[in-house]
Amino acid sequence: MQMASKKCINPDCGLTFDILTDNYMCTCGNLLDVIYTNSPKRELIERFYERRDHGGNIYDESGVWRFRDLINFSNIDCEDFAECASYLVSLDGAEGRLSKPYKMTKVAEYANINSELLRLQPEGYNPSGSFKDNGMSTAVTHAKMLRIKTLICASTGNTSASAAMYAANERMNCTVYIPKGEVAPGKLGQAFQFGAQVIEVKGNFDIALATSLKAASENQGYTVNSVNPFRIEGQKTMIYRVLENLDWSPPDWIFYPGGALGNTASCGKCLMELYEWGWIKKIPRLVIVNSEGANTFYELVNGLFEEKRLTWNSGRPDLTLINRYYKFHDAIGKVPKTQATAIQIGKPANIVKALRALNFTNGLVTQVSDKEMADGMSVVGLNGFDCEMASGAVPAAVKKLRERGVIANDDLVVGILTGRQKDPQLVVNYHLNPNNRFANPPSEA
Numbered sequence: 001m002q003m004a005s006k007k008c009i010n011p012d013c014g015l016t017f018d019i020l021t022d023n024y025m026c027t028c029g030n031l032l033d034v035i036y037t038n039s040p041k042r043e044l045i046e047r048f049y050e051r052r053d054h055g056g057n058i059y060d061e062s063g064v065w066r067f068r069d070l071i072n073f074s075n076i077d078c079e080d081f082a083e084c085a086s087y088l089v090s091l092d093g094a095e096g097r098l099s100k101p102y103k104m105t106k107v108a109e110y111a112n113i114n115s116e117l118l119r120l121q122p123e124g125y126n127p128s129g130s131f132k133d134n135g136m137s138t139a140v141t142h143a144k145m146l147r148i149k150t151l152i153c154a155s156t157g158n159t160s161a162s163a164a165m166y167a168a169n170e171r172m173n174c175t176v177y178i179p180k181g182e183v184a185p186g187k188l189g190q191a192f193q194f195g196a197q198v199i200e201v202k203g204n205f206d207i208a209l210a211t212s213l214k215a216a217s218e219n220q221g222y223t224v225n226s227v228n229p230f231r232i233e234g235q236k237t238m239i240y241r242v243l244e245n246l247d248w249s250p251p252d253w254i255f256y257p258g259g260a261l262g263n264t265a266s267c268g269k270c271l272m273e274l275y276e277w278g279w280i281k282k283i284p285r286l287v288i289v290n291s292e293g294a295n296t297f298y299e300l301v302n303g304l305f306e307e308k309r310l311t312w313n314s315g316r317p318d319l320t321l322i323n324r325y326y327k328f329h330d331a332i333g334k335v336p337k338t339q340a341t342a343i344q345i346g347k348p349a350n351i352v353k354a355l356r357a358l359n360f361t362n363g364l365v366t367q368v369s370d371k372e373m374a375d376g377m378s379v380v381g382l383n384g385f386d387c388e389m390a391s392g393a394v395p396a397a398v399k400k401l402r403e404r405g406v407i408a409n410d411d412l413v414v415g416i417l418t419g420r421q422k423d424p425q426l427v428v429n430y431h432l433n434p435n436n437r438f439a440n441p442p443s444e445a
């Protein structure tokens with residue numbers, strides 16, 4: 001059985017906290033990891049595979065809880081259905097159930113990559129329509145352990161949809177802070193539909209997050225943004241599903257769009273653990289894709305601010321450089337601006353954990369334009385899969401890095417398509433403009 005606690009990520013601190021506490025941040029100001037005392041045995045791979053034949057057990061059916069032995073912070077007997085049922089939060093086994101990596105021939109053609117060497121994993125077929133359900137099921141499980149009554153978050157729309165959905169299902173309250181006028185209508189509709197209290201913030205996501213964290217610190221709710229380490233645990237299962245479908249032989253590259261950098265943090269932690277446990281020998285290189293209009297991580301990591309490259313630096317990154325970057329942009333009044341509103345974020349809350357992930361995986365950060373993301377989203381559609389504009393950053397960046405020769409001819413590439421389309425007007429507008437690469441304008445009778 002796994003015994004878990006929370007531990008500060010700063011190697012000079014390393015303070016630990018009991019699992020039954022609700023702080024997401026150490027007293028020294030750094031974020032926390034969920035850590036486990038044991039090293040799970042690789043033979044579990046067989047058990048995960050057998051659970052796919054779930055026989056009506058929703059914890060085996062769930063693409064998150066099928067891997068529960070690796071995220072067992074509740075310290076339960078994973079084979080005991082009654083214990084699973086009293087602890088694990090699940091939308092009837094639906095989270096992660098439909099998620100696996102697919103070949104997409106038209107995307108491969110567009111990105112100039114052999115179609116056998118590209119796999120894209122849509123997370124948009126989760127019950128609330130995005131990857132967030134992976135991490136929300138675990139975060140709400142922790143909330144339930146603490147007997148929490150109200151969940152709270154800031155969101156560009158998908159986190160709030162997911163939080164509100166699980167809150168409704170668990171008879172909890174949910175308060176969501178959203179940047180007014182900057183959330184896709186389909187996402188905002190979900191928050192209302194699932195009974196959340198919507199609070200509109202004048203300003204961008206960064207301001208909404210600060211407002212929501214302040215409200216949580218005044219005991220107005222339990223934070224379920226990706227600063228919550230239990231979110232990060234559930235999001236690791238996306239990579240377990242990728243690896244399972246590749247017979248646990250890691251790809252050369254893994255691509256994600258980058259916003260608050262929770263996925264980046266989670267993928268890094270997932271790979272670090274699997275490597276440490278001896279489950280994988282090869283470490284895939286992580287590629288994080290920023291939108292050109294919201295490119296903090298891209299600029300800092302690539303040394304485009306003050307000509308200094310921001311690095312993990314053995315756990316001692318130059319936090320003053322990050323603060324100067326934020327101060328400079330606040331002073332000139334520059335706010336993140338992109339049509340991919342999901343990733344319209346200027347101050348990525350998981351930036352330090354994300355640096356650790358880049359360091360461990362020898363990762364890269366690139367950026368793409370709105371036009372490139374729209375093309376990426378559209379070509380995914382032509383393969384019969386649905387994704388939103390932020391997810392379109394992935395095929396766009398694969399194409400870019402193939403063109404630049406960064407991805408070699410025989411490299412295997414995996415990309416995560418983070419969410420489904422919740423702004424249909426954006427698609428219609430794309431197709432009305434014949435200048436767009438994949439546009440198919442309507443004809444008149």
Ligand code: F0G
Pocket residue numbers: 130154155156157158159160226257258259260261262263264342343388390391418419
């Ligand atoms: N893709 C989609 C569809 C998202 O909704 C988000 C984040 C990201 C990518 C970025 O992921 O934060 O892990 O780097 N959406 C958050 C929200 C911020 O509030 O729904 P990240």
